[in-house]
Amino acid sequence: GAVVSQHPSRVxxxxxTSVKIECRSLDFQAxxxxxxxxxxxQSLMLMATSNExxxxxxxxxxxxxxxxxxxxxxxLSTLTVTSAxxxxxxxxxxxxNSRAVTDTQYFGPGTRLTVL
Amino acid sequence: TQLLEQSPQFLSIQEGExxxxxxxxxxxxxxxxxxxxxxxxxxxxxxxxxxxxxVKKLKRLTFQFGDARKDxxxxxxxxxxxxxxxxxxxxxxxxxxYFGTGTSxxxxx
Numbered sequence: 001g002a003v004v005s006q007h008p009s010r011v012x013x014x015x016x017t018s019v020k021i022e023c024r025s026l027d028f029q030a031x032x033x034x035x036x037x038x039x040x041x042q043s044l045m046l047m048a049t050s051n052e053x054x055x056x057x058x059x060x061x062x063x064x065x066x067x068x069x070x071x072x073x074x075x076l077s078t079l080t081v082t083s084a085x086x087x088x089x090x091x092x093x094x095x096x097n098s099r100a101v102t103d104t105q106y107f108g109p110g111t112r113l114t115v116l
Numbered sequence: 117t118q119l120l121e122q123s124p125q126f127l128s129i130q131e132g133e134x135x136x137x138x139x140x141x142x143x144x145x146x147x148x149x150x151x152x153x154x155x156x157x158x159x160x161x162x163x164x165x166x167x168x169x170x171v172k173k174l175k176r177l178t179f180q181f182g183d184a185r186k187d188x189x190x191x192x193x194x195x196x197x198x199x200x201x202x203x204x205x206x207x208x209x210x211x212x213x214y215f216g217t218g219t220s221x222x223x224x225x
Contacts, residue, residue, distance in 0.1 A: 006158075041218070042218060043204055043215050043216060091156075093159070104149070104164060105206070106161070107151075107159045109157055109158045110157060
């Protein structure tokens with residue numbers, strides 16, 4: 001099956017620093033990648049939709065200058081949390097659509113971000 | 117407001133019991149997926165349903181898509197501790213993908 005990886009799996013950083021999270025589709029080309037944020041025992045909140053070679057589309061209430069998304073290729077998207085603050089601490093998950101099966105999203109294992 | 121509402125939000129049952137999780141919306145979906153997520157991991161796809169009225173079975177799990185393609189249910193027979201996790205439905209309208217509010221299931225041995 002389709003595999004999506006995320007790196008790092010866990011990151012702890014100081015307040016004010018920036019953190020980059022990578023999302024890769026390992027065995028397929030992703031038409032679109034999605035970035036989600038999740039709080040404990042809650043559902044996923046879509047932050048932005050990322051298409052290769054174009055600007056990401058952000059959901060209402062998500063600051064695009066704070067959460068920078070770059071979709072450099074059909075297999076890689078990055079999310080950079082700039083000037084992180086403790087309230088940015090969360091579980092960030094990416095997913096990717098396969099061109100072969102466009103109604104299925106394949107999820108990465110998630111990245112736990114803790115901002116001190 | 118969420119496009120897809122799941123109920124119940126939390127469920128704690130004894131091993132061996134049966135349960136049903138509901139996923140409801142007023143919108144029509146071209147397809148609907150069910151995922152299970154364990155703490156600290158990403159959601160894992162369980163099933164995709166695309167036809168109104170469709171029923172799919174995955175061992176002890178039975179998934180049904182409503183006739184009007186607006187709702188779905190997940191029934192688990194003889195729940196086991198390994199079924200513990202967050203269950204998420206997700207619907208594709210053709211334009212966008214929406215997640216349900218989630219159901220946190222705990223199966224007590």
